[in-house]
Ligand SMILES: Cc1cc2nc3c(=O)[nH]c(=O)nc-3n(C[C@H](O)[C@H](O)[C@H](O)COP(=O)(O)O)c2cc1C
């Protein structure tokens with residue numbers, strides 16, 4: 001099976017509830033679809049007669065050189081996709097030189113994920129729960145597991161309106177690491193774990209408590225990007241949470257240029273939502289992103305072939321990205337700029 005077939009095959013393999021949870025978005029899923037379409041609408045503008053015999057796909061993020069710009073997005077409950085779960089995804093990331101972000105709603109103990117990933121790059125995504133003890137435990141696990149950064153997700157004061165989950169009545173089929181009780185929790189109960197009182201005033205405290213750089217995930221506008229700089233974040237992820245929170249918000253691709261302008265190189269900017277092909281990543285870097293996060297495609301690979309499937313998805317993205325640099329006449333990823341794309345008017 002080709003990685004391109006994983007999405008359809010995963011729909012057959014997974015139960016309707018789990019598949020709807022993984023695939024679905026908020027409301028009418030307009031943003032979910034627009035995330036993918038927005039990258040497709042941006043045209044590439046190649047240069048010719050450039051020596052592209054050697055290419056350099058590497059980028060620098062959080063002060064560290066990385067072999068390519070693909071970061072595995074944090075995704076909850078990966079055991080519902082495949083028994084390899086987060087350990088499988090972390091191994092796939094390590095095998096492909098991808099940075100791996102572990103969700104707060106991991107099915108697997110972060111220390112076990114860290115052990116499986118070895119020396120590979122990994123960040124911990126942090127949800128701030130009403131029960132701060134749960135959040136503190138995750139920060140502690142991040143320190144013990146040598147996670148390099150904390151990715152605080154700021155677009156989830158509570159869960160989005162997700163019709164697929166409401167209709168299916170989906171209940172997570174295993175006990176995640178952060179488990180409030182032995183009883184399986186419905187999505188609504190899980191959504192209610194999140195602390196909706198979280199504000200900008202709280203962010204610096206997480207950096208101080210953890211000693212780790214903070215990346216804020218879920219910023220969509222220049223004013224919030226500026227505030228992220230002011231509170232000392234090391235980076236932001238321009239993201240609408242894969243279209244799962246508020247339907248009809250703008251795509252990461254559309255939001256990116258204004259955020260990049262506002263940040264003006266002071267901190268790193270990542271983007272996610274709808275990145276499906278290597279050339280999508282090239283467009284993101286051309287518009288000023290330092291790296292991209294990829295979500296569902298990795299999950300589909302995991303669901304179909306476990307860790308090997310997730311690895312194959314990432315390998316294909318990296319190969320496509322490398323090929324894009326060559327055919328675009330821009331052999332170094334870090335030389336991509338706005339002259340290589342034509343965005344829709
Ligand atoms: C099933 C699923 C679970 C997710 N869980 C989390 C999570 O625990 N924390 C988080 O910050 N984002 C979470 N996200 C959002 C992703 O990190 C990312 O922003 C999004 O999936 C990117 O869009 P894409 O799937 O189109 O690549 C989740 C996304 C999916 C699809």
Ligand SMILES: CCCCCCC(=O)C(=O)O
Nearest residue numbers: 076105159187190191244
């Ligand atoms: C069922 C609620 C889980 C919330 C955490 C996972 C997440 O971010 C998501 O988008 O789903």
